[in-house]
Amino acid sequence: MTAPIRAMLSMLVLALIATACAANGDAGDPTAAQEDDQQPAAAETDVDDDADRAPAAAASLDGAGATFPTPLFQDWIFEYEAEVNPEASINYQSIGSGGGIEQFLSQTVDFGSSERYLDDETLTEAQAARGCSAIQFPVVFGAVTIAFHDQEFDDLILDAETIAAIFQREITTFDDPAIAALNPDRDLPDADIIPVHRSDGSGTTSVFTVYLDHTADNWELGEGTEVQWPSGTLGGQGNEGVTAQIQQNPGGLGYVNQAYALENQLPTARVVNDDGNAIKAELENTTEAAEEAEIPGSFQFDILDIGGEGFPIAGTNWIFAWECGYDDDTAALLRDFWSWAVSEEGDSLALDLGYAPLGSALKDDVLAAVERINIQQ
């Protein structure tokens, strides 16, 4: 009897020691391992310091942030590593916009990403943290569309005030006079509307509420990645959750990313823009919206007051990087990857996935911003 017990005991002790050691090793700085990986790589390669546009030979990037562009980022990374720079290794964690900003400010990642730009206060904080300016630039746009349960409502015309009233439960049926006034040619049924929103904190909600807060006078719920929805609305987890809710609840009406509505072939609304045109969310209308928007040099903007052929509810994804503190390889890879991502090659991948690429005028400004990465060495 003693021998097996002793054997088991020693195994147990060994296992305990092993886990304790492993835990100790991991418990330290999580970036330590990555730095170990990077250092030899940096030592082996001798890339000229001034070779800005040359792809870094072998470097790795860590990024974190918004979930909304994740499918596109993954495609970009896959394509870039396969076709452009096989030596590169880029890792993007979709932890959410809030997390993206946090991780960027605490400098645990090489670049951050968010559906909100950094305001001046945060930029000052960033400056203090790293000792040089943070750079932010937009890389892609996406519209937020209103999708329906019933195919018969495809192309139903709505404006900001009606959408606001629907989500505040002031309009509860499809034959409401406000909707009827916008759609004089339609015979609207006396059916209940079940508004569906995101139950998780999300950049999509932020884009949607920023638009309503700015455009609709009757909107009272404020703006942000989550707001306090009234009773009688439903929440769905993620775009797929909202889509499922819309598809399962007769009378369902919800806001989803354009990419998602396209993929699931959901019937969607035409939304009246600033010029009074009722626009369907097509990709070209989203890029159009971005070109219509006034974009300052600081890239601190929301896509609002869109006229012309632009679809009015659109959001932007920003990338954050620093003007200093990268080693040469990392900086070169950052510059090369992001200027490739907004190139025509990157654009076509974006269009395939239902994202709207930057307009040509904006592209030059963005490329100029990308060049500022690590400019202070």
Next chain:
Amino acid sequence: MTSAPPGRASALQATGAGRYADPLFKWAAITAGVSVLAVLGLMIGSTTADAWPVFQYQGFVDFFVNDEWRAGFSRTDFTGEYGAFSFIFGTLVVALIAIVLALPLALAVSLYITRLAPRRMKGPLAYTVELLAAVPSVVYGLWGLLYFVPTFLRPVMELLSAALAPVPLLGTFFAGPVYSTNYLAAGTVLAIMILPIITAISREVIAQVPPEQVQAAYGLGATDWEVMRKIILRRSFPGVVGATMLGLGRALGETIAVAMLIGGSQRWGLSLFFGGDAMAAHIANTFQDAAPETVQALIAIGVGLFIITVIVNVLARLLVWRIGRVAGDAAL
């Protein structure tokens, strides 16, 4: 076989290196026991410390009774409003629905497996039920959201609503409109999830009922039903309560499946068909994109969940103790 008398070496007494086995084992066991307490203590301590500013900002009692939850977006300050009542209500309602549905079913299943099923079906049946516990909760959530609720539950809910909504008083709990994700949908799927836990333990407890008593009852002419009701269930009552407590614990803390099925509206309503929200579900839903102040408020929900679990457990123990005294049995 008799044990060796004290003071004399036996074959069981270790010699040489084996002498260290006892103290080693003792210390390993003590370390394990203490570390469980230490982890729990650390968790309570650090979460409460993190949540404390929120309780101070919102007011400790107000945090639990206020039903207005408005997330703020400040990185340094508190700007939102944090009342968790809607989530607490949802958590309790969903857990209650799950227990009410799962307990009778679990008892029936365990009685069937232990007493009624043909001998060669017992093993496979027991394994099958326990296999339900191995399914990840996110799979339950997806299955519920995309298949079970729209295909099976929704027609039932609509029937229930149509039939019972006009009844006074009772109608409040069945009032429409019927949303496809609501308290009842989350509670029903949760019932399936806690079924294996309650069944597994009840089955063990029922198998422990002394066969002499069962046979004596049969000898006195009791029927199967009478034996089960008066002997087996009565004898195994404390164990069944323990099983229910474990199931309840899982039901209160279950996160992803509930998050997908409860509705996620941050509100509460009396109707079973209301799309509400629950504590753990809300934490999981909004944690990712929350600003620092809201993260602290979410941690406060976690502390609240812990407090509520403790209260529910204490109440359940008291209930068992009371029933045990009335029934004249030293339950638990």
